[in-house]
Amino acid sequence: MQTRHQYLKQIQQHIRELSVNIGERPTGSAANHRAENYIKQILMRNKFQVDLQKFNCIDWEKGETTLSTGATRFRAEPSPYSLPCDLQANIEVIENIAQLEQVDLSGKIALLRGELTQEPLMPKNFRFYNPEHHQKIIGLLEAKKPIALLTASLSDAHLVPVFEDGDFDIPSAVVSTYDANIIAQSDLPIHLKITSRRQQAIGANVIARKNQTSQNKLVVTAHFDTKPGTSGALDNAVGVTVLLTLSEMFKDISLTDVGLELVAFNGEDYFSTPGQISYLDAYGGEFDRINLAVNCDGLGLNNSKIGVSLMECSDNYVAQVDSINQAFSNIEKLSPWYQGDHMLFAAAQVPTLAITSTEIFNLMDTVIHTKHDQPSLVDPGLVLEACFFIKEIMNLRKEQNTPIC
């Protein structure tokens, strides 16, 4: 057992290694493999049985993107995973599905705005949530074959794309709504050049197990990949740090009546969540063995509380967690949070806890997925408190000697 000081020092080291020394680590990239290896080494050092669960993915690189009409240049960013292009064509402005059904787009660049750019369109092959009208828009675009797409940004603060889909093959870029309006009014042809590359790659989940022959198990998960362009301290070096710290805490404890599985997921921030799908395909049939799944994402934000959201838990179990909460001054209950890796389990009726920061929802557009997501935002003391809280929940089960849920 380490001292509090030693744990805090290690927590800082893990966060620094993942988010500063390794830095951005999109699924399938070289940095993603460095993070995978770091996690694997520590889990093995802490006497867990470690497996890499591999899957195919795309490693996407981007270079410069330029957009101009005549002498006017506009700021544009490629949609993540966009194919490259270098072309000049006339613009066709489309604002809703009815217009899209009517229009002829062959040889043109389509500029989408208005109703069509109110929310991100789910990737074609995204399995968990895929509304019909998204699929209809994508199907119409593929049938009408514009040579490229421009989309008005979903945010006024910075350029937020509508498309993020490595299975969608029409090159696309995002511009501000202000520039989209100027471009829409011009009748000059527009020149769009996107420099990018899709490369076939391999990614892996890191799965660590202790006492894996036990019929019942507790599963703690956290994703370790990031979006491109962010060092991902809160999202989600902190969650991975909880896994690594728990492995340290359980290093010399022998479990008898329950197995412990620590899963570092890869691909929560990748368009088709391939790590989560691989895990579900391989182990979905055994989810009835899971007493409790705990997912950690975005916890430990400075000047915030640790937010715990319970899903699919019995009233009895909720009462037990409430009684544990009282011993932790920085833990607060949140209403169910229907996004993230924990939904894998909650959707299959596995009792599930999602752990994050109560104030993180205010940072979604400004910090999370941007270069501002840095270790200085993290309070290591809160990360340690989350680890003790999870450990306490596991102890509760042991003391009462009955399944907790």
Ligand SMILES: [Zn+2]
């Ligand atoms: Zn995340």
